[in-house]
Amino acid sequence: MALPRMPAPIRLRELIRTIRTARTQAEEREMIQKECAAIRSSFREEDNTYRCRNVAKLLYMHMLGYPAHFGQLECLKLIASQKFTDKRIGYLGAMLLLDERQDVHLLMTNCIKNDLNHSTQYVQGLALCTLGCMGSSEMCRDLAGEVEKLLKTSNSYLRKKAALCAVHVIRKVPELMEMFLPATKNLLSEKNHGVLHTSVVLLTEMCERSPDMLAHFRKNEKLVPQLVRILKNLIMSGYSPEHDVSGISDPFLQVRILRLLRILGKGDDDSSEAMNDILAQVATNTETSKNVGNAILYETVLTIMDIKSESGLRVLAINILGRFLLNNDKNIRYVALTSLLKTVQTDHNAVQRHRSTIVDCLKDLDVSIKRRAMELSFALVNGNNIRGMMKELLYFLDSCDPEFKADCASGVFLAAEKYAPSKRWHIDTIMRVLTTAGSYVRDDSVPNLIQLITNSVEMHAYTVQRLYKALLDDISQQPLVQVASWCIGEYGDLLVSGQCEEEEPIQVTEDEVLDVLEGLLVSNLSTPVTRGYALTAIMKLSTRFTSVNRIKKVVSIYGSSIDVELQQRAVEYNALFKKYDHMRPALLERMPIMEKTASNGPTEIVQTNGEAEPSVVEAKHPPPVTQPTNQANDLLDLLGGNDVVPVIQTTVPTKPASAGGELLDLLGDLSLSGGPAPAPATSVPSSQPAFLLDGLTSPPLFNDIAAAGIPPMTAYNKNGLKIDFTFERANPNPNIAVITIHASNSTEADMTDFVFQAAVPKTFQLQLLSPSSNVVPTLNQGTVTQVIRVLNPQKQQLRMRIKLTYTHKGSAVQDLAEVNNFPPQSWQ
Amino acid sequence: LLFSRQGKLRLQKWFTPLTDREKKKVIRDMMMLVLARPPRSCNFLQWRDLKIVYKRYASLYFCAGLEDKDNELLALEVLHRYVELLDKYFGNVCELDIIFNFEKAYFILDEFLMGGEILETSKLAVGVSMEEADTLQETMEEYMSKPAY
Numbered sequence: 019m020a021l022p023r024m025p026a027p028i029r030l031r032e033l034i035r036t037i038r039t040a041r042t043q044a045e046e047r048e049m050i051q052k053e054c055a056a057i058r059s060s061f062r063e064e065d066n067t068y069r070c071r072n073v074a075k076l077l078y079m080h081m082l083g084y085p086a087h088f089g090q091l092e093c094l095k096l097i098a099s100q101k102f103t104d105k106r107i108g109y110l111g112a113m114l115l116l117d118e119r120q121d122v123h124l125l126m127t128n129c130i131k132n133d134l135n136h137s138t139q140y141v142q143g144l145a146l147c148t149l150g151c152m153g154s155s156e157m158c159r160d161l162a163g164e165v166e167k168l169l170k171t172s173n174s175y176l177r178k179k180a181a182l183c184a185v186h187v188i189r190k191v192p193e194l195m196e197m198f199l200p201a202t203k204n205l206l207s208e209k210n211h212g213v214l215h216t217s218v219v220l221l222t223e224m225c226e227r228s229p230d231m232l233a234h235f236r237k238n239e240k241l242v243p244q245l246v247r248i249l250k251n252l253i254m255s256g257y258s259p260e261h262d263v264s265g266i267s268d269p270f271l272q273v274r275i276l277r278l279l280r281i282l283g284k285g286d287d288d289s290s291e292a293m294n295d296i297l298a299q300v301a302t303n304t305e306t307s308k309n310v311g312n313a314i315l316y317e318t319v320l321t322i323m324d325i326k327s328e329s330g331l332r333v334l335a336i337n338i339l340g341r342f343l344l345n346n347d348k349n350i351r352y353v354a355l356t357s358l359l360k361t362v363q364t365d366h367n368a369v370q371r372h373r374s375t376i377v378d379c380l381k382d383l384d385v386s387i388k389r390r391a392m393e394l395s396f397a398l399v400n401g402n403n404i405r406g407m408m409k410e411l412l413y414f415l416d417s418c419d420p421e422f423k424a425d426c427a428s429g430v431f432l433a434a435e436k437y438a439p440s441k442r443w444h445i446d447t448i449m450r451v452l453t454t455a456g457s458y459v460r461d462d463s464v465p466n467l468i469q470l471i472t473n474s475v476e477m478h479a480y481t482v483q484r485l486y487k488a489l490l491d492d493i494s495q496q497p498l499v500q501v502a503s504w505c506i507g508e509y510g511d512l513l514v515s516g517q518c519e520e521e522e523p524i525q526v527t528e529d530e531v532l533d534v535l536e537g538l539l540v541s542n543l544s545t546p547v548t549r550g551y552a553l554t555a556i557m558k559l560s561t562r563f564t565s566v567n568r569i570k571k572v573v574s575i576y577g578s579s580i581d582v583e584l585q586q587r588a589v590e591y592n593a594l595f596k597k598y599d600h601m602r603p604a605l606l607e608r609m610p611i612m613e614k615t616a617s618n619g620p621t622e623i624v625q626t627n628g629e630a631e632p633s634v635v636e637a638k639h640p641p642p643v644t645q646p647t648n649q650a651n652d653l654l655d656l657l658g659g660n661d662v663v664p665v666i667q668t669t670v671p672t673k674p675a676s677a678g679g680e681l682l683d684l685l686g687d688l689s690l691s692g693g694p695a696p697a698p699a700t701s702v703p704s705s706q707p708a709f710l711l712d713g714l715t716s717p718p719l720f721n722d723i724a725a726a727g728i729p730p731m732t733a734y735n736k737n738g739l740k741i742d743f744t745f746e747r748a749n750p751n752p753n754i755a756v757i758t759i760h761a762s763n764s765t766e767a768d769m770t771d772f773v774f775q776a777a778v779p780k781t782f783q784l785q786l787l788s789p790s791s792n793v794v795p796t797l798n799q800g801t802v803t804q805v806i807r808v809l810n811p812q813k814q815q816l817r818m819r820i821k822l823t824y825t826h827k828g829s830a831v832q833d834l835a836e837v838n839n840f841p842p843q844s845w846q
Numbered sequence: 847l848l849f850s851r852q853g854k855l856r857l858q859k860w861f862t863p864l865t866d867r868e869k870k871k872v873i874r875d876m877m878m879l880v881l882a883r884p885p886r887s888c889n890f891l892q893w894r895d896l897k898i899v900y901k902r903y904a905s906l907y908f909c910a911g912l913e914d915k916d917n918e919l920l921a922l923e924v925l926h927r928y929v930e931l932l933d934k935y936f937g938n939v940c941e942l943d944i945i946f947n948f949e950k951a952y953f954i955l956d957e958f959l960m961g962g963e964i965l966e967t968s969k970l971a972v973g974v975s976m977e978e979a980d981t982l983q984e985t986m987e988e989y990m991s992k993p994a995y
Binding site: 031034035038074077078081082083102103106107110114117138140143146147150151152175178179182183185186189211212215216219259260261263268269270271273274277309310312313316317320348349350351352353384385386387 | 854855856857858860861863864870886887888889890891892915917918919920922923924927945946948949952953956960961963964965966967968969970971975978979982983
């Protein structure tokens with residue numbers, strides 16, 4: 019008894035029509051799922067009649083984005099079928115659904131082999147096509163022999179397909195290249211354009227891959243004359259409707275031949291000479307009114323530039339590119355700019371002739387063209403044209419889209435540095451960039467600019483004056499503000515004294531300058547980094563200006579700033595005023611001229627894949643001094659790491675040598691053995707608490723844990739980072755609490771670059787020793803420890819503000835917290 | 847790649863092996879880049895290390911990815927030639943033809959290109975091959991231009 023048959027699966031077109039009526043994605047998905055289910059059961063039934071139809075439907079659904087892998091085996095069955103219709107769909111399915119990654123393709127090899135020997139050329143064609151598109155290396159190895167056989171057939175339909183299939187085989191298995199060599203002997207004597215074209219492609223592939231092949235074809239086969247002849251015939255021959263494109267005979271073949279000639283002529287004088295004439299002919303005779311002609315000219319130019327052509331020909335090529343630049347068609351202008359970029363290194367002068375056209379392209383509306391024009395313009399800048407070019411480039415900077423500004427600014431800086439005709443011009447140019455594109459300037463330019471400015475000694479007054487004026491106008495562009503603040507800090511005295519020679523000196527008082535700098539500190543527009551610059555600038559002015567009191571006031575206000583960085587600086591500067599006033603002038607002296615420590619790479623365009631990218635970004639490495647303004651801090655920071663109040667004793671220059679050594683020991687290692695001599699006490703006002711210096715021969719103090727008996731506490735616990743404090747009392751000085759922090763990390767990623775900073779109220783003094791490491795390992799596998807000593811002579815309640823910075827899972831994290839839960843025993 | 851203005855894929859031909867996920871990403875990126883281009887822009891753009899050439903014909907975008915040494919201007923001609931071939935086969939081709947007869951569009955493409963290179967430069971020859979191959983299809987129904995599969 020026959021099983022009831024399922025109704026015939028719906029037709030492909032019907033399915034497509036149905037699916038298109040779906041109004042929502044959900045509706046479509048439902049239809050597809052239903053149909054897939056039907057198809058699956060049909061496959062299970064091994065229905066030969068409708069398999070083809072079902073696979074076709076599956077391919078349609080696959081194109082819409084739905085999974086179709088269950089159809090892979092069915093494709094193989096179709097390929098094995100005798101029906102042409104089945105094979106056609108089967109092979110299509112194989113090309114769409116399978117690639118060399120799947121194992122199924124191995125099963126295809128036998129089918130393909132059979133089909134390659136089929137009596138019908140269209141079946142053979144299907145097999146060649148599929149093999150040539152998705153054949154894996156194994157398949158290629160197995161079937162290469164068959165392909166080679168077909169390459170020698172007289173059937174041009176098959177020959178051309180075999181040629182391209184051979185190209186694929188060679189790409190997958192380069193070692194097999196040799197085997198195709200004999201078959202190539204008379205490929206070029208074919209009349210059929212299809213065969214000619216594919217043969218040229220095959221020869222190109224062989225020459226590109228193997229220098230031996232290349233040499234062989236040059237000498238033995240006399241390939242160049244053959245190609246020249248074919249090309250000549252193409253150009254000279256009359257109209258051929260079959261191959262004509264807008265009046266040009268088979269442009270595809272022409273271009274391919276030109277490309278092969280390029281490879282043959284490169285680096286070879288004889289070959290290049292043999293093709294000079296034809297290249298000149300093509301270059302001058304090709305119609306340029308349509309895209310087709312220009313495509314051929316483009317390829318010709320590329321060939322001329324690559325081979326050893328005579329100079330007349332090269333000039334011809336560049337002139338063609340110059341003409342392209344004036345063409346109305348955007349594509350052609352784009353292609354011209356790209357090619358000029360490639361040739362600007364070797365034929366610099368010739369390209370220079372077209373400079374004005376290139377610069378005009380900067381004003382083009384098209385983004386792709388603008389970018390190319392900008393890159394090319396920078397490549398063309400030299401000592402002679404710098405003034406004119408810079409004018410254009412600065413104008414471009416003003417008006418271009420934000421995506422260009424950063425690159426353009428960097429390019430301008432580099433070019434200015436290399437070719438500036440005068441220092442003043444250089445400064446003016448920098449000013450112009452900072453004021454027009456200031457916010458887009460790269461962060462690393464700020465130190466570079468500062469360095470440049472210090473180097474132009476005679477321009478200091480002029481520079482600071484201009485920067486000051488710029489600040490008056492606009493304080494929103496951070497790089498400008500930072501550079502300006504730095505300069506005012508350094509050269510403020512020149513500003514106030516009105517010494518400028520280059521232009522009319524402005525009248526400005528010390529108070530006005532301080533107003534501006536203070537304005538920066540309070541403005542919402544200033545970033546923390548900028549504020550840092552401003553504060554340090556104010557501090558430096560204390561040695562250059564007379565209104566020191568005002569400066570002192572400002573500095574002390576910021577001693578309690580919320581921004582820990584600012585607070586740290588302010589407190590240190592305060593200390594400088596109070597205790598180390600005698601050191602102040604020396605510390606805040608004029609900066610010496612900075613040496614350029616890194617090599618400034620050439621502005622050359624770096625060629626990558628023929629696409630040129632300006633190397634302006636990578637070429638400059640900022641000098642290692644990342645914050646020149648921090649020099650004042652560095653001394654104070656010497657040993658303390660991240661102190662709020664630095665260890666003062668170590669910086670006092672007038673202490674006995676013996677004590678000095680021990681002090682350094684003290685800070686380098688945790689034990690207090692051999693306490694440092696209190697000799698500093700004699701040179702320092704007696705009101706200073708004897709920090710850790712009491713007791714010349716005090717025994718190691720850290721082991722007195724039990725004596726203290728202070729319970730530990732958790733100071734911070736957030737985002738997986740936990741910081742515990744454990745306490746010890748440092749004998750003999752009961753005013754000192756020694757706190758050890760233990761930082762642990764419960765997340766699944768390490769916290770690297772971990773930095774712990776602490777600040778205490780003014781009545782305390784704090785010393786922070788080096789941490790055990792700066793990586794807090796994941797999942798509590800270890801802790802980072804660090805020792806803090808707090809001196810609390812007035813026995814006030816201990817409070818602390820801490821700042822944590824670290825990198826976690828690739829992003830930087832920063833957090834501030836207050837610690838108020840100290841156990842009473844720690845400070846009583 | 848062929849896709850419509852609404853971002854629907856109509857045809858995809860890959861000449862390098864990529865995983866399904868990679869292909870989907872490329873398609874998404876291409877659609878995003880090309881559909882965002884203003885009307886009178888240059889037909890070329892740079893994406894990763896490929897040169898992308900695209901051209902709009904009525905409601906369909908034809909988009910091709912080229913290697914560095916390929917000639918972009920010629921690629922425009924290649925795209926145009928393919929459209930001409932479709933036009934000749936279907937007679938005034940429109941997007942619907944390609945939707946309902948996508949497998950034919952593929953067959954035509956396979957007679958024109960193979961492995962990313964041009965197979966046949968004669969329009970006539972491609973047309974003849976398609977005609978002859980079609981006659982081999984087993985039933986009359988399947989032979990006709992708008993078959994009911």
